[in-house]
Amino acid sequence: MTDLYTVTDMHLSLADMVNKPLFGSAPRIDILHGLSFSIKRGEVLGIVGGSGSGKSTLGRVLVRLLEPSRGQVLFDGQDITHLNEDALRPLRRRFQMIFQDPMSSLNPRRTVGSIIAAPLKLHGFDRISVRVDQALDHVGLPRSFRTRYPHELSGGQRQRVGIARAIAMEPEFILADEIVSGLDVSSQAQVLKLLADLVADLGLTLAFISHDLSVIRRLCGTVMVLYQGRIVEHRASDALFAAPEAAYTRELLGAIPLPDPDQPWGAQAG
Amino acid sequence: MPSSTPGFAMLDARAMVKRRLGLRLWLSGGWLVVLVVAATFAPWLAPHNPLEQDLFTSRLPPFWMAGAEPGYWLGTDSLGRDVLSRIMYGARIALVVALIAGTATALIGATLGLIAGYFRGWADLVISRLVDIWMAFPPVLFAILLIAVMGPGLVSVIVAIIVIDWTRFARVVRAEAMAQGAMDYVASAQVAGQKRLGTMLTEILPNVLPTIVVLLTLEMGIAVIVEAILSFVNLSISTDFPTWGGMIAEGRTSVHQAWWVLVFPLATLFLTVLSFSQLGEGLKDRFDPVLR
Numbered sequence A: 001m002t003d004l005y006t007v008t009d010m011h012l013s014l015a016d017m018v019n020k021p022l023f024g025s026a027p028r029i030d031i032l033h034g035l036s037f038s039i040k041r042g043e044v045l046g047i048v049g050g051s052g053s054g055k056s057t058l059g060r061v062l063v064r065l066l067e068p069s070r071g072q073v074l075f076d077g078q079d080i081t082h083l084n085e086d087a088l089r090p091l092r093r094r095f096q097m098i099f100q101d102p103m104s105s106l107n108p109r110r111t112v113g114s115i116i117a118a119p120l121k122l123h124g125f126d127r128i129s130v131r132v133d134q135a136l137d138h139v140g141l142p143r144s145f146r147t148r149y150p151h152e153l154s155g156g157q158r159q160r161v162g163i164a165r166a167i168a169m170e171p172e173f174i175l176a177d178e179i180v181s182g183l184d185v186s187s188q189a190q191v192l193k194l195l196a197d198l199v200a201d202l203g204l205t206l207a208f209i210s211h212d213l214s215v216i217r218r219l220c221g222t223v224m225v226l227y228q229g230r231i232v233e234h235r236a237s238d239a240l241f242a243a244p245e246a247a248y249t250r251e252l253l254g255a256i257p258l259p260d261p262d263q264p265w266g267a268q269a270g
Numbered sequence B: 001m002p003s004s005t006p007g008f009a010m011l012d013a014r015a016m017v018k019r020r021l022g023l024r025l026w027l028s029g030g031w032l033v034v035l036v037v038a039a040t041f042a043p044w045l046a047p048h049n050p051l052e053q054d055l056f057t058s059r060l061p062p063f064w065m066a067g068a069e070p071g072y073w074l075g076t077d078s079l080g081r082d083v084l085s086r087i088m089y090g091a092r093i094a095l096v097v098a099l100i101a102g103t104a105t106a107l108i109g110a111t112l113g114l115i116a117g118y119f120r121g122w123a124d125l126v127i128s129r130l131v132d133i134w135m136a137f138p139p140v141l142f143a144i145l146l147i148a149v150m151g152p153g154l155v156s157v158i159v160a161i162i163v164i165d166w167t168r169f170a171r172v173v174r175a176e177a178m179a180q181g182a183m184d185y186v187a188s189a190q191v192a193g194q195k196r197l198g199t200m201l202t203e204i205l206p207n208v209l210p211t212i213v214v215l216l217t218l219e220m221g222i223a224v225i226v227e228a229i230l231s232f233v234n235l236s237i238s239t240d241f242p243t244w245g246g247m248i249a250e251g252r253t254s255v256h257q258a259w260w261v262l263v264f265p266l267a268t269l270f271l272t273v274l275s276f277s278q279l280g281e282g283l284k285d286r287f288d289p290v291l292r
């Protein structure tokens, strides 16, 4: 397997607008401190870590909503670290994102059909109407939903529209940032199952950000643990859950209830 | 595919929900349509020449009162001019001002507000400062000063309204665009490779449009009032062409002998301004998909 993403010593800082002096530029706060890792084609990578550890920030760098301040990000061998929007545009089809809050990520004044079709039009796809129908089929929504507005859908249905929009572009990589955290337990399970099936069927590479270790464990082949903007552990999922190395990982694992309280995590792996 | 089976069981319940009847829209829209028709076809519809004076028919009461003359439905003023015809011709001025001043104000203010709120940065800095400085001038003084410089007339009235009120649009639209710009669907458009100007026009604008429409109809009402006030104090159109404000000013002097000369233009003005303000809300209720 080849690497789809290669990230080397990537730093990211953002302008701290709260402490901006009246004149002059805002001080910068460092959020990611030199991350190095790679994501293989077809890999399902779970990214975990406490709130504020930089998971979303890292994800937004991968789809280049944010620009790293230092280091290098290669996508399929191409340096995308500092590419401007014009240069990124042809590449954008290839890495897509599913957002956490589907109410905010779907334009409330567009129909589902137009939401899914808009990115396709931008990238000059043919047979757009057919593709929209196919995408709806893929995520298990009736085709009649094309004419609906987002507020006419349930939370789980909205999140399916978000997934449909991403996969319709036939991307190679999808970033999913906490996509089930706003859903109830049964829709969570359905959306996760859908995502797992799609990844397998379409041969996608997936980065899955979540607080929920049991979800990560079920879905992901590898896991990256972030703590205060640094990678503390990055290994195959089985190995990590069987024998967490970093103290912080053990802390995270200890914080979730075990299915069987008599057995440690390690005894359940496999 | 197996994962898709639960989806087909999903109900399409939308057809079961009835849209609410827009009474507000029908009443306000109805009155404005009547007014537009009356103004447009005034030369054919008006029973009399609005300027024709006839001292033998002066201060005729409206049709239901004793002493009314047939054909003078709403009576005549002290110079014998037909009140109904004058109101119909006055509607021409009122509507032209409402349309031109309202639209131009909305276009200028909303464009600047949209740019400031969405692009932020230096564009926002410049536009916001301009709005702040602009709003520091007292508006009535500003209007009178402007007309003093330009001379009274229809064009001056329209320019005065635009110059004073564009900031209202700019401020509201800027705040709205800023809030919309922080939504994930804007980030999603960027992930899709949409250019920023395109995102502003196809993603942000449709979400700010309902607000713009409500503001626009309010502004049209304001324009009608401002025109009436300025013609009341004789700063609007200078000929003796009938205006509602001018009629109210004349009617005021003879209110004890002929109340109808004051009351009918006043009621027309009131209904028109009310209708404009209700029209915006009614349109929003009816056509905004989010509220349907």
Ligand SMILES: Nc1ncnc2c1ncn2[C@@H]1O[C@H](COP(=O)(O)OP(=O)(O)OP(=O)(O)O)[C@@H](O)[C@H]1O
Residues within 6 Å of the ligand: A014, A015, A016, A017, A029, A031, A049, A050, A051, A052, A053, A054, A055, A056, A057, A058
């Ligand atoms: N626009 C911003 N300006 C300044 N600081 C920011 C900005 N966005 C995020 N941060 C900071 O960056 C850090 C990482 O944020 P990030 O959203 O990546 O965390 P996260 O791991 O996704 O957290 P959560 O699990 O709560 O979503 C946080 O400390 C946050 O306060």
Ligand SMILES: [Mg+2]
Residues within 6 Å of the ligand: A055, A056, A057, A178
């Ligand atoms: Mg986050």
